[in-house]
Amino acid sequence: MERYAEALRCYLKDQDVLSEFEYPVNLGKLLSGYSGIEVQGAGPQQDYGIQEKLLKVRMLSSHLINEDCLIFAFFGPHRKRFAAKIKEGKQYVFRNCTIVVEETCDLSWLAAIPMGLCVLENCQIYKVQDYMFRAYHKIPLKLEYAIPWAVGAGSRLVMFLVRMGLGNSIRAISSSQYCWQSQRYAMDRSRTVAANENVLTIQWENGEIQTHADYMMGNVFLRAFLEDLGLQPQYESHLNLFTISQLLKSLNQQAIVLPVRMELSGKGEVQFEGNPGTPPTHFRVCKNGIPQGEVIKRSDSVILEQE
Amino acid sequence: MTPLEAKRNFEHDQELLELLPYPGELTQSVEGYEEIVIEGPGASSGKETSKLLKCRKFGSHLNNDDCLLFAFSDFSRKLLYEQFKKKNPYIFRNCVLLLEETSDLDWLVAVTMGWIQLEDCQIYKVQDFDFRSRSDLPVQENFAIPGAVPEVSRLFVLLLRMGLLNRLTEVNQMPDSTKLEIDDPENVSLSSDAGFSEVFKRSDLTDYLILQELKKEYASTVSLNSSLEKFSNSDCLKGLGISQVELPAKL
Numbered sequence: 001m002e003r004y005a006e007a008l009r010c011y012l013k014d015q016d017v018l019s020e021f022e023y024p025v026n027l028g029k030l031l032s033g034y035s036g037i038e039v040q041g042a043g044p045q046q047d048y049g050i051q052e053k054l055l056k057v058r059m060l061s062s063h064l065i066n067e068d069c070l071i072f073a074f075f076g077p078h079r080k081r082f083a084a085k086i087k088e089g090k091q092y093v094f095r096n097c098t099i100v101v102e103e104t105c106d107l108s109w110l111a112a113i114p115m116g117l118c119v120l121e122n123c124q125i126y127k128v129q130d131y132m133f134r135a136y137h138k139i140p141l142k143l144e145y146a147i148p149w150a151v152g153a154g155s156r157l158v159m160f161l162v163r164m165g166l167g168n169s170i171r172a173i174s175s176s177q178y179c180w181q182s183q184r185y186a187m188d189r190s191r192t193v194a195a196n197e198n199v200l201t202i203q204w205e206n207g208e209i210q211t212h213a214d215y216m217m218g219n220v221f222l223r224a225f226l227e228d229l230g231l232q233p234q235y236e237s238h239l240n241l242f243t244i245s246q247l248l249k250s251l252n253q254q255a256i257v258l259p260v261r262m263e264l265s266g267k268g269e270v271q272f273e274g275n276p277g278t279p280p281t282h283f284r285v286c287k288n289g290i291p292q293g294e295v296i297k298r299s300d301s302v303i304l305e306q307e
Numbered sequence: 308m309t310p311l312e313a314k315r316n317f318e319h320d321q322e323l324l325e326l327l328p329y330p331g332e333l334t335q336s337v338e339g340y341e342e343i344v345i346e347g348p349g350a351s352s353g354k355e356t357s358k359l360l361k362c363r364k365f366g367s368h369l370n371n372d373d374c375l376l377f378a379f380s381d382f383s384r385k386l387l388y389e390q391f392k393k394k395n396p397y398i399f400r401n402c403v404l405l406l407e408e409t410s411d412l413d414w415l416v417a418v419t420m421g422w423i424q425l426e427d428c429q430i431y432k433v434q435d436f437d438f439r440s441r442s443d444l445p446v447q448e449n450f451a452i453p454g455a456v457p458e459v460s461r462l463f464v465l466l467l468r469m470g471l472l473n474r475l476t477e478v479n480q481m482p483d484s485t486k487l488e489i490d491d492p493e494n495v496s497l498s499s500d501a502g503f504s505e506v507f508k509r510s511d512l513t514d515y516l517i518l519q520e521l522k523k524e525y526a527s528t529v530s531l532n533s534s535l536e537k538f539s540n541s542d543c544l545k546g547l548g549i550s551q552v553e554l555p556a557k558l
Binding site (some may be wrong): 013016017020079080082083086107108110111112113114115116117120 | 319322323325326384385388412413414415416418419420425
C-alpha cells in the first residue's frame with residue numbers, strides 16, 4: 001500500500017512535467033536497422049553469440065553508458081544511483097536514446113542534469129500510464145499506454161515491450177538473475193546479510209544456490225509469462241535448473257498471477273470494479289465511458305505449475 | 308513551510324546538496340558591486356547600473372540580471388512552469404543563487420525542461436538555522452540563516468549573515484494590497500489617523516515592523532521604502548492586535 005501512496009505523490013507532483021511529454025505512438029520505428037530486441041536487465045550481460053544487430057532495451061539507471069537505447073523509466077532510486085556514480089568518478093550518459101517514463105516514476109532525476117550528475121544528449125522523452133496505480137486509485141486509463149506491473153525489472157521491460165506491440169521482436173533477455181546482488185551472494189558467502197534482505201538457499205543435486213527471494217519470484221514470473229505468451233527468446237538463468245513448482249515451494253507461494261490478455265493487448269478505456277483503495281480484482285472495457293461486455297477477473301490468469 | 312516539509316526536502320535533496328559548495332567568502336563573488344539594494348516582491352529600486360547588486364527572493368521577479376537570489380521555503384517550480392506556459396519565462400543572468408538546504412530543489416527540473424533561462428549563474432547552499440536547531444544538527448554559523456518573519460526581512464538577515472550589510476543602501480517593500488479580501492483571516496484592514504484605509508497581508512505588516520527593528524538594532528543607515536509608510540507603527544501593531552514585535556535572539 002505504501003507503494004501506491006508513493007506513486008500517487010510522484011504522479012501529483014510531476015503533473016507539470018508529464019503534461020509536456022507525449023504518449024509514444026509508434027515505438028516500432030525504432031527497430032529500423034535492427035533485426036530484433038535484446039532486453040538487458042541489470043548486471044553483466046550474457047553473450048548468446050547472436051550475430052544480429054539488436055536494439056537494447058533497458059531500465060533508466062541499470063547501465064552507465066547508454067547509446068541508441070530504448071529506456072523504460074519506472075519506480076526506482078534513479079537520482080541516488082546517478083549521485084553514487086559521480087562519487088566514484090563515473091557518470092551516467094544517455095545519448096540518442098528514446099526514454100519512456102512511467103507517470104509514477106519520480107521525475108526528480110531530471111533535476112540531476114543541470115547539476116552534472118548525468119549527461120542527456122539528443123534524447124526523446126515520452127510518458128506512459130501506470131496500469132496498477134490507476135486501477136488502485138480508480139483513475140481512467142487508456143490501455144494503449146498503460147503498462148501493467150510485473151515482478152522484477154527484466155520482466156517489467158518485457159511487459160512494456162509486449163504492451164507496445166514489440167513482444168515478438170524480443171530475441172534475447174539477460175535479466176536480473178545476473179544482477180550484482182545474486183552475483184554477490186554467489187561470490188561472497190561471508191557477507192553479512194541485512195535484516196531486510198530475504199536471501200534463500202536452494203539445494204539441488206550438485207550443490208546449492210543462494211539468491212534473493214524477489215529474484216526467484218522474478219524468474220518464476222518471467223518464465224511463466226513468456227510461456228503464456230508463446231515467446232521463446234534466449235533466456236538463461238541458473239534458476240532455470242529448478243521447476244517453477246520447486247521455486248514456488250521455496251518461496252512458500254501457491255500461485256502467481258499473470259496479467260490477463262486485455263491488459264496486454266487490448267485497446268480503449270478500462271473501468272475498474274471492486275473496493276476503492278484496494279488493488280483491482282475486476283475490470284470492464286468501456287466505450288465512451290460506458291462499460292461493455294463481461295466483467296473480467298484478474299485472477300482468471302493465475303498460473304501454477306503442478307508437479 | 309512546515310517542519311515536516313523542511314525535513315522531507317532536506318533528506319530528499321541530500322545528493323544535490325552534497326554537490327553544492329557553501330558561499331565561503333561571498334564578498335568575493337559580489338566583489339564588483341559597490342551597492343546592494345533589497346527588492347521585495349513587486350518592488351524595484353528603479354536604479355540600473357552595473358555596480359548595483361539586487362538582492363531578491365528567488366521567484367519574486369521575472370527578469371533577474373545581476374542579482375543575489377535567496378531561495379527558501381515556499382518556492383515551487385509550478386511558478387516557473389506557469390510563466391513558461393504564458394510565454395514569459397523566468398530569466399536569471401549573471402546571478403548568485405543561495406539555496407537554503409530545506410528549500411525544495413525540484414525547480415532544477417525546470418532547467419532541464421527549458422522552462423527557465425539560467426545563464427552565467429553561481430549556485431551555493433546555505434544552512435537553515437531554525438531547522439538545524441530543531442533537529443539537533445550541527446550549525447556552522449557563517450552559513451546558517453536564522454528564520455525571520457517572511458520575505459524581505461529574511462533577505463536583510465541573509466545580508467547581515469553574509470557580511471554584506473555595509474553595502475546595503477535601500478530596502479524596498481511594496482506589498483500588493485489591490486486584490487486582497489478583508490474576510491480572509493490572513494489579511495488585516497489598516498486605518499490611519501490621517502484617514503487612509505487599506506487591506507494588507509498580516510505577514511507583510513509583520514515584515515515591515517521587523518525591518519524597522521532590524522534597522523534600529525544594527526544601526527543601519529539603509530533607506531527603507533514601503534507602501535506601508537503612510538501608516539504609523541502603532542497603526543500596524545493595532546491592525547495585528549499585538550503590542551510589540553520581537554526580533555530573534557542575536558542574529
